[in-house]
Each structure stands twice: as structure tokens, then as C-alpha cells.
Amino acid sequence: MNENVLVRVKDLKMHFPIRAGILKRTVGVVRAVDGVSFDILRGETLGLVGESGCGKTTTGRAILRLYEPTSGEVNFRGNDLASESAEEVRRTRRHMQMIFQDPYASLNPQMRVGEIIARPLRVHKLASNAREEKEMVADIMQKVGLNVNFRDRFPHEFSGGQRQRIGIARALATSPDFIVCDEPISALDVSIQAQIINLLEQLREDLGLTYLFIAHDLSMVRYLSTRVGVMYLGKMMEMSSADELYDSPLHPYTKALLSAIPIPDPPLERRRQRTLLAGDPPSPANPPAGCRFSTRCPIAVEHCRKVEPEFRLATEGHWVACHLV
């Protein structure tokens, strides 16, 4: 495997059974993630975008094995996580962390801030004594811009942005290589979003982190990401370097998504051409045959509804799953 590849995801599938009746029989499955493959290179930020319910959060969680993937491979630093035992994965968690979407739900309300940040150190036995632990916590708090004097406060005493900083501090505590950022800014208001984004970007530079950045805010993703992947209904539709994807998108779904970004200039905004998609995404419990996007695609032909397009290299470093490109 290439030296530079930190995470390799190969044909990852995550299906959730639908159970019904008193006997809890499986009556169907939700194909939240249905075979996605990609690499994340050391030091890069891979953005993952798509509308709600397309499986981007599930992908992030399945990579960290917070869910047991139905099938597929997740290779992290040369080891296949999917085949490791629970205990091995637990020890590997030191090197891969997660920042959660909701800073209100992701912090234990009964724990003091210092305790929340110290837990990862304790779990992985990274501090040799209480004093060292205290110093490490103070150091991390400073890194994320939290006042060290507030270590004995409870999460509810902080604002959303501060709470998200606590969540980031917790993720950084074990000095991980790889962090999955699961929509870390979508619960914050706009002025705070920029602060958190800058913080994440600075930390990546200072600490040499690698991010999988999950979001639905397309302009934020462009600003942060080296490469961007677009998901639709559990499948990867397109993936390329951020600039290329935004400047010359190939997939009709990507084009539709990008056309939805408002332009902060009224005259230009009025002339903006929008591709409006008809209808809602189909249910992931019963995806359409052929191309997943064929039911809403403005350019779909008969062939699209029968044969599923493969995810192939269209040009250098630009992957796409569409028959018509």
C-alpha cells in the first residue's frame, strides 16, 4: 500500500436491518452505505458532502468501527480494522478520534470539563501521574482556546462554540493521527462557525492531522478540503480535488448541488442558473435499479435505469460514477 495512504476504505457496506412484529423478524434492510471505496492520504482533509440521509455520517462512524460494518474493508495505518477484535480496535482508538455534530449532546452533562478531556488520557494510560495529567489537560485546553481556569465547570455552563472546543480538546487528547469531523459546525451559529473552522485548520497544520470532514455546507468544505467526495443514497457519486470538483464538476448530481450555493453578490445571484432536482431522494431501504440517481437525474437515459454505473477514473485524480460522462 502507498506510504501516503492513512485510511483505505474498500467496498464498505453498512446495512441496518428493519425489524417488525413481536418476533422482531427482519423485514428489510436500510442500505445506509452501500459499497463505497476511497483513500484518505496522510495530512489531507477529505470532505464528504451530500444531502441528509445519504450515509455520510454512517460512513464516518463505520470507518471508526462505532458501527460493525456489514462488509468491506477499512484499512487504518496498514491494519484492517474490520477484522480486528473489539479489544484491538479499542486500543487503536487512540490514533483515530471523532468530533461530533451536536456539542450539546456529545458531552456528558455530569462530568466537569477537565474530566472530559482527561478521560482519553486515562483510558489509554498516557499520563504517568495526576500532576502530569493535569498539565496535559491544561496544555490541550490552551491549544483549543479554552481558559484553563474553567476546568472544573460543567458543560452546560458554556456556549455552543465553547462546547465544541471542549469536544475538539477531547478528540485531541490522545494525539491522534486521524479525526472524523462529523458536521462539527452545523449546530453553531455563523460567526462561531468561522472560529471553529479556523481552529480546526490551525490544529491540522500544527499537529499534522488528517481529517475526514463531513458536512453539507459546500462552501465550508471547499475552504477546508484537499479533496471532496460527493455521496448520494449510500454511494459515492464523484470524487476529486476540491478545486476541480467545484470548478468543473462531472456528475449531474454534483452540478445540481453546486448550483444551489448562493453567490454573495446580488447581481450575480440574480443571474445564477439553478438546476432544480424534482422530488425527494428515494428510500435507502428500496433504492432504484441501475444508477441510484436516475430517478431524479435531468439527463438520465434508459441505460441509466438498468445498469449501475461503476465508480471509475474519468480524468487524472477525478473519479465519477456516471454513464454519460
Add this chain to the structure above:
Amino acid sequence: MTQIDPTSESQPVVTAASGLKRNSFWPRLWRSKVATISAIIFLVVVIAAITAPWLSPADPSAIKIIQRLKPPGFTNSAGTTFWLGTDALGRDVLSRVIFGARVSLIVGLSAVVISGTIGVLVGLLSGFFGGLVDDIFMRICDIQLSFPTILLALTIMAVLGSGLDKLILVLGLTGWVQYGRIVRSQVLALKNDEFVLAARATGEQRWQIIFQHILPNVWSPVIVIASFTVASNIVAEASLSFLGVGVPPSVPSWGTMLADGRQYIGVADWLTAPAGVAISLTVLSINILGDWLRDYLDPRLKNLL
């Protein structure tokens, strides 16, 4: 662009002036008058229970038929005053009430420790693991719930015979269902919270997640139930003793006092009134304290009280 301004956003929402002192245990208790009064009553009962041999003016078991059924304030020829009168066997009612506090508190608290421990453990495991574990525990709960607690206790005590230790065990083993159910429902809600997922992502082990992350979040309902069951255990002890299957008649207990005094209630109401008042006040103060403690333990309510 990547400059972070630490001052703009890192001040806590609550100002430092509200201080830790104002919110520590005793000042908080003092601010609630009802809770303070309850605490004092409860403390008096506890002190009475501990110091009963020194505090009580007479031997609670000393029988003297000659001075039977004397009204409160009666002074015998030896110059001893019986402030709450004497019972049908000439025993000092005040001393019996003081000694009765011992039985009530021991039964109330010990049984709660037993039932609380079992119930919380069952609830945690049942809620967290779900599946077969949950099914088995919850069916046991259902079976237990189908018997009225007092009837179950009465039956077991009738078979085992009376005794303080047996009473504690029976009340302890019949009372866990409430804890189990409440804790289970709390755990079911909590285990899908993001902070539990975050704990897993951190690499915490399952027992750490259960006991260090989830357990602290179920304490407050447990404490409220515990306070109510201390109270209901005291009542249960009194009822079982009243019915003659609780503590042996020789041991002074509020329940036995009520039972003994019942037949004289028309002529000597001082036999039943003190025990009844003692039960009511103790139970009421424990309930109020439990309520207050629940609010105290919820850090989100800290500045509102």
C-alpha cells in the same frame, strides 16, 4: 486568518461571581426553608436513634403493672416523670418512641441499600445490553410486580418468622423492581446519546461506559426513589410489626406500639399518637429531603435554586 482570539469566546456563560461557595451543599440547603426544617427533623431522629440508651429517661422494656396506662406527665412515687405516659404494661412511652427510631431507621436504610443496589445493577445491565438479558430481567420484574409488595412480605415473614434481619432482607429483596424499571428506562434513553458514542470513540471499555458515564446520569431519579422507599420501608416495617410479623414484640418499634395501643385508643390515646406522629414526621422529612437532593444533584439547576 488562522489567528484564534482566545478572549472573544472563551468566557463562561456564568460569571465567576456566582462562586462555588454559594452553591455548595450547606448554603444551598439553608436557602430552602422546608428542606432545612426536614433536615433538622431527620437529624433529630438519627441522633435519637444513636443515643437512645442515654437519651431515654427509662428502660423501654421495664414492665411495672402498677403504673399501667398513666397519662402524660405522670410522676410515680419514686419521683420519675413519664412525659408521654405509660402503656398497658406500665412501660415508658417516651423511651419506647426513642428506641423505636432505631428499628425504623435501620430497617428503612438497610433495605434501601439492598434493593437499590440490586435494582440499579439490573436496570443498568438490562438497559445497556438489551436483548435476552433485558427480556429475562424484565419478566422477573413483571412476576414480582404481580404480587402486592406488602402481601409478599407478609407471606415470607409469616413463613420465616419475625426478626429484624429477616425483615430487612425481605423488604430489600422485594423493593428492587422500582429501581430496576426506572434505571432501565433512563439507560435506554442515555445509551443512544452522543456522549456515550463519544465515550466509545474514545476507547472506553463497556464497564467504564456503564458505570462511569451512564451511572452518574441516573443518580438523581435513584436518589428520589431511595428517599421514597426509605419512607415506605419505615411504613412497611410499622405495618408488618403492627400485624405481628415484623420485629418481635419485645423490641420497641413504632409499628408494635401502634398495634399495642390500638385496643386502648378510646381510653389512652397517648399510646398511639406519639408513634403515629413519629412515623409521619420522619417519612415526610425524608421525602422532602429526597426531593431537594434531586434538585441539588442536577448541575443544570444549580443557579436556579
